Amino acid sequence: MNTSTQISKAKINRRLLKDKLFTYAIIFLAFLSSVPLFLILFELIKKGYRQINISFFYKVAPDTMEAMVAVKNNEIIPGGIANGIVGTLIIVGMASLIAIPLGIICGMYLAENSKGKFAGVVRFIVDMLQGVPSIVLGVIGYIWVVKPITGGFSGLAGSVALSIMMLPSIVRSTEETLKMIPDTLKEAALSLGVPYHKTMLRVILPSGISGILTGVILGISRIAGETAPLMLTALGSAAISTDITKPSSAIPLLVWEFYNDPNLVNMIWSASLFLLILILILNLSAKAIAKKWKVQY
Amino acid sequence: MNSEKIFRYLLIGSGVLIVFIALGIIATLFVGAIPSFKEFGFGFIYSSDWNPTQGRESYGALPFIIGTLVTSILALLITFPFAFSISLFLGEYFKNGKLPSFLRSVIDLLAGIPSVVYGLWGFYALRPIITDLGLNAQGFGIFTSSIVLAIMIIPYASSLGSEVISMVPGSLKEAAYSLGATRFEVVKTVIIPNAGSGIFAGYILALGRAIGETMAVTMLIGNSNRIPTGIFDLGNTMASLIANQFGEAEGLKYTSLVEIGLLLFIITGVVNYIGKLIMKKLSA
Numbered sequence: 001m002n003t004s005t006q007i008s009k010a011k012i013n014r015r016l017l018k019d020k021l022f023t024y025a026i027i028f029l030a031f032l033s034s035v036p037l038f039l040i041l042f043e044l045i046k047k048g049y050r051q052i053n054i055s056f057f058y059k060v061a062p063d064t065m066e067a068m069v070a071v072k073n074n075e076i077i078p079g080g081i082a083n084g085i086v087g088t089l090i091i092v093g094m095a096s097l098i099a100i101p102l103g104i105i106c107g108m109y110l111a112e113n114s115k116g117k118f119a120g121v122v123r124f125i126v127d128m129l130q131g132v133p134s135i136v137l138g139v140i141g142y143i144w145v146v147k148p149i150t151g152g153f154s155g156l157a158g159s160v161a162l163s164i165m166m167l168p169s170i171v172r173s174t175e176e177t178l179k180m181i182p183d184t185l186k187e188a189a190l191s192l193g194v195p196y197h198k199t200m201l202r203v204i205l206p207s208g209i210s211g212i213l214t215g216v217i218l219g220i221s222r223i224a225g226e227t228a229p230l231m232l233t234a235l236g237s238a239a240i241s242t243d244i245t246k247p248s249s250a251i252p253l254l255v256w257e258f259y260n261d262p263n264l265v266n267m268i269w270s271a272s273l274f275l276l277i278l279i280l281i282l283n284l285s286a287k288a289i290a291k292k293w294k295v296q297y
Numbered sequence: 298m299n300s301e302k303i304f305r306y307l308l309i310g311s312g313v314l315i316v317f318i319a320l321g322i323i324a325t326l327f328v329g330a331i332p333s334f335k336e337f338g339f340g341f342i343y344s345s346d347w348n349p350t351q352g353r354e355s356y357g358a359l360p361f362i363i364g365t366l367v368t369s370i371l372a373l374l375i376t377f378p379f380a381f382s383i384s385l386f387l388g389e390y391f392k393n394g395k396l397p398s399f400l401r402s403v404i405d406l407l408a409g410i411p412s413v414v415y416g417l418w419g420f421y422a423l424r425p426i427i428t429d430l431g432l433n434a435q436g437f438g439i440f441t442s443s444i445v446l447a448i449m450i451i452p453y454a455s456s457l458g459s460e461v462i463s464m465v466p467g468s469l470k471e472a473a474y475s476l477g478a479t480r481f482e483v484v485k486t487v488i489i490p491n492a493g494s495g496i497f498a499g500y501i502l503a504l505g506r507a508i509g510e511t512m513a514v515t516m517l518i519g520n521s522n523r524i525p526t527g528i529f530d531l532g533n534t535m536a537s538l539i540a541n542q543f544g545e546a547e548g549l550k551y552t553s554l555v556e557i558g559l560l561l562f563i564i565t566g567v568v569n570y571i572g573k574l575i576m577k578k579l580s581a
Binding site for chain 1: 300301303304305307308309311312314316319321322325326329378379380381382383385386387390400403404405406407409410411412413414415416417418420421422448451455479480481482484502505508509510511512515516536539540543544554555558561562565566568569570573
């Protein structure tokens with residue numbers, strides 16, 4: 001009798017120990033996963049802060065010779081990433097101009113026809129587009145725009161590639177948000193004699209604006225850091241270029257150029273730091289909007 | 298009345314346009330790949346020769362298909378214990394509070410870091426460690442890229458998992474607890490069997506991500522055109538091959554690269570479709 005209780009006690013202790021070890025392992029591994037983020041942030045700040053000054057924002061990227069001289073004299077490299085900032089603003093802006101209206105209207109269509117057959121097809125295709133690798137969209141931008149339309153690398157081609165990339169997140173967030181808005185709201189408007197399109201555009205869409213805005217901002221933050229598709233489309237430019245039919249620079253493209261030029265290596269950290277801060281601000285504001293103006297009924 | 302009609306056409310039209318965009322992408326890749334397919338046929342997929350020398354041009358995708366699959370599956374294996382722990386941590390052990398919301402923010406931020414920045418970090422911070430460990434002379438290669446890829450896909454691999462784990466019915470867990478099960482036993486016998494396929498679907502979707510990743514891999518894998526002989530060898534993936542060689546490509550090389558793009562599109566499409574299929578079965 002006595003020995004059997006001892007054995008079962010030992011068994012229980014072993015089970016409890018196993019449970020404890022497992023819990024600690026989970027906590028340890030979960031927090032170990034957050035270490036890379038801080039390592040990356042630390043590396044960027046440590047190596048990048050020196051280069052960030054006022055001229056960083058209004059001067060274009062330096063050429064190799066300038067940079068070499070500066071590095072030799074142990075000075076910071078003159079110049080900035082103005083061509084990249086302007087390029088990113090134009091390319092991302094153009095992509096948004098294409099993707100936001102189309103994405104919102106399509107999201108509205110899907111929310112209104114949640115059971116339709118064709119809507120099912122569209123939903124499937126939006127899901128599929130979400131998974132297309134960005135480099136493949138770069139190839140598409142090259143074949144659709146660079147070759148036939150602009151006759152050479154262009155910011156527009158980059159915008160087209162990126163617009164396809166941000167489309168799915170806008171469509172899905174619009175659809176999900178509008179689905180949460182109760183039918184009574186729509187019925188009330190319709191019963192007052194408001195036409196369908198006005199009901200949708202003036203009543204339903206504004207009540208879901210926070211969710212839609214969150215999707216749009218997340219879409220923008222997803223494409224702002226994209227490098228691969230722009231390598232095949234926008235190519236890069238040493239000067240500030242506002243002509244969308246000409247090659248254009250972008251911040252991630254500049255990071256790539258700096259990386260490939262030994263003299264400019266010191267610039268990669270500041271450019272990356274700036275890009276990362278930009279994207280973090282976009283992500284945090286998307287989160288804040290989602291939290292503050294949550295759709296509630 | 299009229300604007301009402303226009304609005305309805307606009308709604309359907311947007312759907313039609315998106316279908317056309319997708320069909321356009323597929324058709325464009327197919328048409329672009331035709332000359333290469335005519336030249337090499339299906340041999341393109343299992344030939345391991347990538348030779349751009351003029352007059353003796355020959356292109357095969359096998360080294361890059363293998364490189365892509367090995368890198369991304371290895372990344373998934375590395376990411377697994379971490380993503381699984383995060384899923385359990387957020388979905389079961391600590392659902393509310395400051396710590397989990399901190400972890401959630403960290404993971405969101407990991408998802409926001411651009412690929413090229415991951416590549417830089419891998420090049421300047423991780424590569425020297427790999428070299429010091431003597432795993433590889435220059436620190437480049439499949440293993441290095443897989444580690445960075447593993448970090449990049451943590452958010453994708455863990456988010457679906459924590460969602461399905463948190464949805465496991467409380468009554469099931471309580472039943473197990475009332476029988477005297479420890480938390481670990483509840484995880485093993487209730488949560489994993491219930492949420493397993495959802496967790497798995499998350500990994501499949503993360504795998505799709507890893508397969509299509511370009512910049513970080515391009516900067517770290519070493520870009521060799523041979524079939525890799527081991528995980529510490531240099532290699533190349535389909536995405537990074539396109540990124541490296543598309544710019545100056547013409548003629549046969551150009552259409553071969555488009556065919557690689559088509560294959561990449563198909564592979565990611567199939568992987569994502571499988572993931573979605575598992576998810577759909579789950580919600581049904």
